[in-house]
Amino acid sequence: MIVETGHYALALALAVTLLQSVLPIWGTRRGDLGLASMAVPAAITQFALVAYAFAALTYAHVVSDFSLVTVVENSHTTKPLVYKIAGVWGNHEGSMLLWVLILAIFGAAVASFGRGMADELRANTLAVQGWIAFAFLLFILLTSDPFARRFPAPFEGQDLNPLLQDPGLAIHPPLLYLGYVGFSIVFSFAAAALISGRVDAAWARYIRPWALIAWSFLTLGIAMGSYWAYYTLGWGGFWFWDPVENASLMPWLAGTALLHSAAVMEKRDALKIWTIFLAILTFSLSLLGTFLVRSGVLTSVHSFASDPSRGLFILAILILFIGGSLVLYAWRAPALRPGGLFAPVSREGALVINNLMLTICCGIVLTGTLYPLVLETLTGDKISVGAPFFNLTFAPLVLSILLLMPIGQSLAWKRGDFLGAAQRVMVAAVAGVALSLVLAAALRGGPVLAPIGVGLAVYLILGSSSELVSRIWGRGQAWRATLARATGLPRSAWGTAIAHAGLGVTLLGLAATGWGVERIAAVKPGQTVDLGPYQATIVKLEQRQGPNYSEIGVRAIIRQGGSTVTTIEPAKRTFPVRQTTITEAGIATIGFGQVYISVGDQHPDGSIDARMFWKPLVTTIWIGAIVMAIGGIVSLSDRRLRIGFARRAIHSRLSGDPVAPQPAE
């Protein structure tokens, strides 16, 4: 019964989105505010209905209702509760429902918190959000019904793919979707601005909190996905330049550019048309990502729930939305009033360069991801574009972004002083270069890039705070005054510094991979293998029987010198029901580094293949991403960026209120 009502709720939601798509636009065209304001209850109702449908599906999974196809195919009565819940989105149908749920959450959030917004903008934004929801709800109901029944219902399900029975499944997809799909609202804002033909600094201020929320979640989602792949796939790698990873990286790059250009627009009323374009681009790339992941057109190590037959439908949605929005852009953007001028050497000038480079980076990733597809269609040749391609193209551009970042951050708005800015980051630059030299000298004969990378990371971390320091610290100033200045700085300035420093922390981990140690060998109990500063001794090798699997496990003691540091137990599990084997890597985190061992096949002589790593500072790769997201959230807490604050701020500025807040950084 609950299942039927869930299905019905989805169909109702489709009807509501139809109203939400049409009425507000019609209302704003005719100047009928009553009709336009229908958008708000429609968005909230749509959210309630989709949330109900999602809850119904979750219920079916939790009580193991095997009359549902998705439950049969992905669940089992003995599966732990957390995976019964996470299993809801561990398959194509459920994950699309999660997609639409998040779309509805953002729509409802704008409807409820957007009171300070201009009525017309809010109505049109929600209408566009309604179009997206309509398209995807139609997709779900027509091609991927999560509530499809099966008769007769079997007594037991087929269980979830063991590889997905991992805490990662509970965390990664929701985070990633909150980011990915979160950019939909920014897209809707852009389309609404184009429809009404009005865009100003206030518009940039409305979209910033939403872009920040989406960006922070996307950052966390990508990092979580990378860590999950790192510990489950057993290869010790954390980024494979795989199409599915690229699909999430592209909206991240475009979204990062968007955050920066929106700052220019908000502060200087410039780059308007460009910012709108970026808003469209970011969500278009999210749609492209959804298509690539869901359709299975690309071979990937990460795709679990793909189905080519549904690909065409998503492709149609993709073409409709990207094409439609670009046509709208081409038609309406020239009518927008061009923004202000600015000097090339200034904060806004630096941000333009940032935008230029990030967009080109994004273009490179796009080329590398789609080129094999295009080439295959045109010539039939099959190729793969992997790390060597990206190392040659993406890496140099990113490195130049990193070098310029602290300098750009130190430039003043309007008219910057390049020498002054360079001077301000001098301390950081000297520290970075000195550290590189010291490391290179101390570890002579080691890899060249690692010390350079670490130096660059230190330059970034110090450099991102140098602007703050110069604003807080004054010669001979009392500490109380310093503290007052520090707390008086806008939160968004702190957010910027934290996020930029986070990138430095990530770079630290990436650079340190150069000092990593990798050993592949067939090992036997009693054998000791040197892993950098540590020694791993295999003490036990045994066959064990788990509840629904059998495994070959190894116990390894990690020693440093004579003293034992820790013990790890990598294993290789075989699940007979699904005939699946998975690797359980044994990982010991020591400081910021990790000892990582994964085992392979056992040989007739009793030895077992093992892949063993010492990965110095590897955890900082993901810690850096968390720091970046924290930066985003700190920035979000800036009271001038608070949702719904923008209108009041503008009012008070117009009335000449001296305490009116300044535009955010």
Add this chain to the structure above:
Amino acid sequence: MARKKRRLLLIGAAGITLAIAMSLVLFALRDSIVFFYGPTEMAEKAPPLGTRLRIGGLVEQGSLIHEGSSTVTFAVTDLKQHIKVIYTGLLPDLFREGQGVVAEGTVEGPNLFHADTVLAKHDERYMPKDVADRLKRQGIWRDGEKSAQTQ
């Protein structure tokens, strides 16, 4: 005037960066992409020794030999031709005889391949799409299995 000049400056900067990026991309596409061949194609095209390739096909039944100290050899076949592959390292979890596989590495001889990466997707019904396409074209692929691929 000033607007025009600044716009020109911006377009110039964008053009230069784009040109650099484009030339890097083109250069990289020429040098660092890897072609994907099946066993028959490899026999036909006879790529020179040392060429970096990706090969794909089925792991031939009974061909897997452990040579000791993590080195294995196996044959990749499309049921017409086969290539002997030497690989040192851990085979992926789903590597099995009779199943699809993709190996990346260098050509060592007319029928010999030295792999440094062996891929098999983490799904028991896995058949790499590239391999499946090729086998389909050769009429070896049974389409009944395709529906089972859907999760």
